[in-house]
Amino acid sequence: MILLINQILNVSNLTTSFRIKDDYYAAVDNVSLQVFKNEVLAIVGESGSGKSALAFSIMGLHTRAKMEGNIYFKGEDLVNLSPAKINKMRGKDMAMIFQDPLTALNPLMTIGEQIGEALLLHNKAITKKSRYEQVIKLLQLVGIARPKYTYNQFPHELSGGMRQRVIIAIAISNSPELLIADEPTTALDVTIQAQILDLIRELKNEMQAGIILITHDLGVVAEMADRIAVMYAGEMVEVADVHTLFENPLHPYTRSLLNSVPNSKQKQDRLHVIQGVVPSLQNLPRTGCRFAHRIPWVTETAHEKMPQMHEVEPQHYVRCTCYKHFDFLEKNKEDHKHGIS
Amino acid sequence: MEFLEVKNLKVHFPIRGGLFNRKIDAVKAVDDVSFQMEEGKTYGLVGESGSGKTTIGRAIVGLNKITAGKIFFEGKDLASAKNKSIRKDIQMIFQDPYSSLNPKKRVLDIVAEPIRNYESLTRKEEKQKVQDLMERVGLSAEAILKYPHEFSGGQRQRIGVARAIALKPKLIIADEPVSALDVSVQAQVLNFMQDIQKDLNLTYLFISHDLGIVKHMCDQIGIMYKGRYVESGKKEDIFTNPQHIYTKRLIAAIPDIDPRNRDFQKNHRRDVQKMYDQSYHEYFDKEGLAYHLQHISESHQVALPHRKVD
């Protein structure tokens, strides 16, 4: 019950498809997830997994996509909401932080104007003076050293880290309940990354917001997430809390992914390589386990015909039954050769 | 004789301004850097954006003009005109496999380009050679007639490698070779780079901002900050016994893949940051630049002011 009260977002059976020539292809396929107050839900996956398409679906930012299913947020179903109503919620109740701080700001507007716009859009009555004061306060909050000076600067005058702080200031300007961070530190240096992640964590605690953190970096996930959802080829393949997922990963994809990162703690001579490549949107397997062709040594009967999410222990979900029969091949040379073609 | 020796290398880029667009200042992208590389090993060059690590790599292959200093390859001065032929012993792999291959050329032409520059082969010999190279990097020989866009990111990086090893080089400068790739593809390319290193007895200069990958790949490591070296040494020197505060901060910033260490990491990072703020002036001069390197052991060098050494 407590969980339900704290639930901010409930995505249920969401499918987002794009039209390519005369057919629709689902980039997000039948995905369900919940986000709770003051938690970080990390969505992990490689390019082509659909993680960014999912974030854009929740924000309603797809301009040409077909969406089916439901996204319940603040008592509304975003899938069927009019654009005008979504505009009222976007930037106010839910906000987004983007991957590339170099391109996400308008090059012709000052920093002050860009943050001020976010305030003005959701509070038409705001006076110029109080808008200015609020922008300065936001700039202070995200750790800009000279807010009054930065207010009049243009994006190209700021470093990447500072620009990302400005983008965060825009996102939190109306204290949203839900914050989606799409690869917020991928374009930044490690030391700046650590600072930005710290900032996001602090702001989350302060605003009690729910955060969806989209990333491919398992280190960032280990440090930030409360719960993790792993996506592969448009589907969720495993959902669990952070400790469970790192200590007891079950899905073959999750296990492979964790093994392919150079691990600073244990010494390994060779990294694990997943055979084959992520299928493109048009070539997704339409039936059966989508990961099957990348673990060909697992027998066909190990997979489900219509793979479902199974709750294997409380709050730990895994798709398909193949995880029970999966183990790594120990022939490194072999997997090297196969990993290529 | 060192395999590669970089001696007091400086690469400065002029800043122009004023009414007549004269040179008014210079960006010291690389400011008095010296290091040596051993044959058959991997040397990691680490630093954040703007540290000058890429500029060093480009200076070695001759893509950036050297302002001062010398680069010796197997004892021969690279700047000297009579040593032009050794240029083919040094090749480069670029960061972005999507933009470093000409989209209008077939793989055959891309890979054969360096061969055409240095050797005169018949069409048939050339084709045979490119096919061998493709198989060498694990791509099918038929793929030579395809265009770059028909390959995935990891495969494109292999094509880049095939081009780089076409002239049987001894040294490969790998500039962030896997930063643009997905985690699992990263693993493929890194494994593969290790394989061909053994097979062809290659030496790598591995330029990266990712300390996790550098730790996995490299034997020797140099850490750069604002165009200067702050620390250099064997992998163990750097990771188990970092001396410079900048190195410590860089290592502390690496995300830890074990969620159980989260609080420990957070506190550790905060402590290091505090130390960094307090002792900044001990480690950097008035302009915020690193001092000259001092030996603290045979393999381990740290940029410290003279008084700190004794």
Add this chain to the structure above:
Amino acid sequence: MWKFIVRRLFITAPQIVLLSVLVFLMAQMMPGDALSGLIDPNIDPQAIEQQREKLGLNNPWYVQYKDWVVSALQGDLGQSFRFKMPVTDLVEQRLINTFWLSLATLIITYLIAIPLGITSGRFNDTLRDQIITGYTYIGFATPLFIFALVMLWLFGFHFQWFPTSGSVAPGSEAGSLSYVISKLHHLLLPAISMALITTVNTVQYLRSEIIDTKQKDFIITARAKGASESRVYNRHILRNSLLPIAAFFGYEITGLIGGTVFVEFIYSYPGMGLLFMDSILQRDYSVVTSVVLLFGIASILGALLSDIILSLIDPRIRIK
């Protein structure tokens, strides 16, 4: 920014000097000279030679060039042998006519280009866009002088809505209202003909700028802030797309010069272009030289204007 403009002016000055030298040398290379069209072939060659000497036509080219520049700076561009009047006076009236024609053309060009470009870029790949793009392709393919002829025939001779030659009705008094109206009436048809053809560049340019800007990341940022579609267009896309168009304004002037030569010729509109054609045909060489020089200077100043506009409106340049 001031530094930028001053530096830009420093580049402009030698450009104009170089242009004047080129124009002068070209004029020198033309067959015949200032005297050849003027004199009776029966005059004693001795006397002609004396006249030559007196006019300085036997001096080395750089001395002649110096004389020419000095007098040009004093407002003396020489004598027109056809009109028997100083070139300066001749050019003055023509320049004013061409100025009004160009201004009208520019205004009409932007009146057409901005709404069409915006519609086409915003609703790209819809029927509306296809129609507009279709028009631009026709515009690209149609030679201006043929189009202008067709327009002249259709609206001038067939419907008789517009006058077919001149810049003002004969007999109207300068300064009166009817004079102004008559002037407008005369330049409207040539201006529209020219604008309809030259605007297609700007339409296409604006269209691709908008399509390009539409896909920029900061547009997604604006949407994510909750900006409505109209606000996204008005505040973010348009502003950023119009910037290169505004900067292109100066170069537009250069393009107009080429256009006016054809259009004025076809409409017998007494401007610089017609003067240029006439004087070439008549080998009125001091006029040709002056007109080419003025056209050249206008192009250089147009480029200067573009750079200054860009430096004023783009913060990325403004700072430096």
